[in-house]
Amino acid sequence: RDACAEPHQLSKGETIHTLKTESETLKAKLEEERAKLHDVELHQVAEKIEALGQFVMKTRRTLKGHGNKVLCMDWCRDKRRIVSSSQDGKVIVWDAYTTNKEHAVTMPCTWVMACAYAPSGCAVACGGLDNKCSVYPLSLDKNENLAAKKKSVAMHTNYLSSCSFTNSDMQILTSSGDGTCALWDVESGQLLQSFHGHSADVLSLNLAPSETGNTFVSGGCDKKANVWDMRSGQNVQSFETHESDINCVKYYPSGDAFATGSDDATCRLYDLRADREVAIYSKESIIFGASSVDFSLSGRLLFAGYNDYTINVWDVLKGTRVAILFGHENRVSTVRVSPDGTAFCSGSWDSTLRIWA
Amino acid sequence: MSTTNNIAQARKLVEQLRIEAGYERIKVSKAAADLMSYCEQHARSDPLLVGVPTSENPFKDKKPCIIL
Numbered sequence: 451r452d453a454c455a456e457p458h459q460l461s462k463g464e465t466i467h468t469l470k471t472e473s474e475t476l477k478a479k480l481e482e483e484r485a486k487l488h489d490v491e492l493h494q495v496a497e498k499i500e501a502l503g504q505f506v507m508k509t510r511r512t513l514k515g516h517g518n519k520v521l522c523m524d525w526c527r528d529k530r531r532i533v534s535s536s537q538d539g540k541v542i543v544w545d546a547y548t549t550n551k552e553h554a555v556t557m558p559c560t561w562v563m564a565c566a567y568a569p570s571g572c573a574v575a576c577g578g579l580d581n582k583c584s585v586y587p588l589s590l591d592k593n594e595n596l597a598a599k600k601k602s603v604a605m606h607t608n609y610l611s612s613c614s615f616t617n618s619d620m621q622i623l624t625s626s627g628d629g630t631c632a633l634w635d636v637e638s639g640q641l642l643q644s645f646h647g648h649s650a651d652v653l654s655l656n657l658a659p660s661e662t663g664n665t666f667v668s669g670g671c672d673k674k675a676n677v678w679d680m681r682s683g684q685n686v687q688s689f690e691t692h693e694s695d696i697n698c699v700k701y702y703p704s705g706d707a708f709a710t711g712s713d714d715a716t717c718r719l720y721d722l723r724a725d726r727e728v729a730i731y732s733k734e735s736i737i738f739g740a741s742s743v744d745f746s747l748s749g750r751l752l753f754a755g756y757n758d759y760t761i762n763v764w765d766v767l768k769g770t771r772v773a774i775l776f777g778h779e780n781r782v783s784t785v786r787v788s789p790d791g792t793a794f795c796s797g798s799w800d801s802t803l804r805i806w807a
Numbered sequence: 808m809s810t811t812n813n814i815a816q817a818r819k820l821v822e823q824l825r826i827e828a829g830y831e832r833i834k835v836s837k838a839a840a841d842l843m844s845y846c847e848q849h850a851r852s853d854p855l856l857v858g859v860p861t862s863e864n865p866f867k868d869k870k871p872c873i874i875l
Binding site: 492 | 813814817818820821823824825826827828830832833834835836837838839840841842843845846847848849850852853854855856859864865866867868
């Protein structure tokens with residue numbers, strides 16, 4: 451008999467106890483299988499490669515204009531435009547080369563925690579305490595009122611924590627304080643797929659690099675990082691080694707691994723094919739949470755923004771820190787490498803964004 | 808009411824774990840080698856890793872000429 455057909459009734463011989471025993475047995479088996487393949491540590495394998503030299507990275511641009519905490523930012527594929535959102539409800543589109551503001555819109559809510567640039571560069575999506583994700587087409591006419599063309603796409607039952615267009619302007623993936631992620635059709639606002647499995651707020655999501663196929667990873671307050679099949683809605687892999695909220699998840703450029711940043715003051719690397727954590731980026735002196743992480747183009751460097759106002763740069767393979775960047779005057783809330791890898795942008799509660807290279 | 812929810816949850820967990828148990832995994836040594844290989848292959852084209860000349864990075868301003 452198909453167990454899915456009648457979820458509230460037990461099959462013959464099944465009790466709540468047999469189910470519990472089976473789940474314990476399966477968990478133990480999973481632990482055993484994972485342990486068998488744990489033959490070496492990543493940093494040990496990486497001992498034979500050359501250490502990285504000194505890094506000199508400086509702030510090359512400072513984007514001033516938000517009146518309050520910057521919560522999120524995203525790069526346009528043109529490698530020079532940036533969208534950012536803040537606590538006071540403002541969403542600004544900048545030209546990062548010149549620092550000029552090209553568009554600005556005020557959302558009807560505060561704490562705009564999520565924003566994303568459309569692949570075409572012709573629209574931006576954003577949301578936060580309004581529990582929605584809205585799309586604003588960007589007009590060539592800078593005087594046009596962007597708010598007039600606003601399109602509500604996603605509706606959650608709690609705050610929107612993160613959003614991302616898929617490979618086109620037509621679909622958006624969202625994560626929410628309501629514990630779910632969802633895939634939406636932009637044109638109709640229709641819910642295409644929902645993703646259930648987290649037991650608390652989902653704080654971040656990241657789509658796998660397009661070559662790897664239709665999956666994404668999410669992280670949240672249940673300390674879990676989950677990998678999902680976008681078509682079926684199935685949770686295909688789950689990782690639970692962090693000791694506190696996972697604030698950010700980001701795929702390694704090959705798509706075979708992903709990194710996380712957590713309130714437990716560590717960043718970690720999980721390999722999808724080994725199905726386990728393979729590196730921890732931590733130091734005794736780092737005691738504040740990591741809010742945001744991103745990889746350089748080759749995957750060798752991991753940039754991580756922290757609540758102690760710094761950005762730490764890690765050697766992903768060796769597990770060591772190669773640079774610490776000062777400049778922000780409050781928590782770093784978001785860090786993203788530009789599409790061509792020439793720079794990275796950080797956003798902070800000090801209301802500024804900085805471009806580093 | 809809560810009993811039926813517990814049963815549904817317990818069954819869901821068992822199903823999820825069955826899926827995860829059936830997964831094919833590789834050794835960390837192999838996974839690590841592949842991660843390293845990717846880094847190596849792409850190192851040269853990673854501007855933040857190897858650095859690019861000022862003239863090629865739009866964010867690094869060229870020094871202005873000063874006419875004395």
